[in-house]
Amino acid sequence: MKKIIVITMLLFIAPTLKSQVAIGKQNVTNTSVSLEFADTENRGIILPYIEDKSSITENGTIIYDVSDYKIKYLKNNAWFDLSIDNTGAADLSPQVSKAELPGAKTTIGNDAAADTTPGILVLADNNKAMILPKVAEPHLNIIDPSAGMMVYDTVNRQLAVYNGTVWSFWKP
Numbered sequence: 317m318k319k320i321i322v323i324t325m326l327l328f329i330a331p332t333l334k335s336q337v338a339i340g341k342q343n344v345t346n347t348s349v350s351l352e353f354a355d356t357e358n359r360g361i362i363l364p365y366i367e368d369k370s371s372i373t374e375n376g377t378i379i380y381d382v383s384d385y386k387i388k389y390l391k392n393n394a395w396f397d398l399s400i401d402n403t404g405a406a407d408l409s410p411q412v413s414k415a416e417l418p419g420a421k422t423t424i425g426n427d428a429a430a431d432t433t434p435g436i437l438v439l440a441d442n443n444k445a446m447i448l449p450k451v452a453e454p455h456l457n458i459i460d461p462s463a464g465m466m467v468y469d470t471v472n473r474q475l476a477v478y479n480g481t482v483w484s485f486w487k488p
Contacts, residue, residue, distance in 0.1 A: 335424050336444070345447070350424050350439040355450035358457045360467035360478070363387060364436050365411060369395065374433060380464030380479075382408055387464060387477040387484075398486065404479030406463035448475070455483045 336344045340354030353361065366372070366379040369388075378389040378398075385404025388395045423431045425440025439446055448468040451457055454476045458465070463480030475486040 335426060335428055335441070337424050348444055349447055350441050350444040352447040353449040355470070358451050358454070358459075360449050360451065360454065360458065360461065360465040362462050363464040363466060365406065365408065365464060372434075374435060377435065378466070380406070382406060385463065385480050387466065387479060398475075398477045398484060399479035400484045401479060401482045403481045404463065406480040451476070454478075 336347075336349060337351050338344045338354075339352070340357070340359075341352070344352045353359075363378055363380040365382050367382050369379060369381060369383075372379070372390060373393070375390050375393065378387070380386075381388050381395075384402065385406055386397050386399035386402070388397055388399075390396075420436060421434075421438065422436070423429075423433075423438045423440050425431060425438070425444075428440055431438060431440040433440065448466060450470045451467045452469070452471045454461070454465075454467045454469055458467070458478075461478040461483075463478065465478040467476050468474075469476045469485065472485065473487070477484050477486075
């Protein structure tokens with residue numbers, strides 16, 4: 317009987333739950349957030365290293381393009397370069413021996429199980445955003461950044477991306 321009551325309660329509660337994820341902290345800051353990182357450490361998010369972007373068609377996709385060592389995002393079906401400097405570098409040897417898993421995917425959102433958007437990490441909600449890791453002056457405080465790293469610079473209030481050699485900064 318207890319099992320039936322618990323299952324019944326879950327069936328009524330489950331549709332009202334929202335898929336929100338906090339990494340490095342207990343909760344997200346508000347209901348408009350799908351994915352949020354703790355801002356207590358000098359860490360960033362590392363973008364996927366992509367060798368061939370020709371099959372990527374989803375606008376809004378952000379990648380680290382190893383063909384020219386630049387961070388790019390797909391905007392209006394064209395790749396937009398976020399790494400102003402063209403001297404990027406990355407050690408690709410760790411991924412050379414790894415097999416590609418085309419079906420690997422994590423989706424965060426209300427209807428994650430039914431979402432068919434291609435990608436490794438898909439934020440499926442159409443009314444929530446991701447909050448990047450927050451770092452004060454990442455070019456000074458992240459001691460050993462990885463190529464493809466992306467953070468929000470809290471001092472200068474701008475997006476910061478690392479191409480493996482230098483940081484590029486973007487303000488709205």
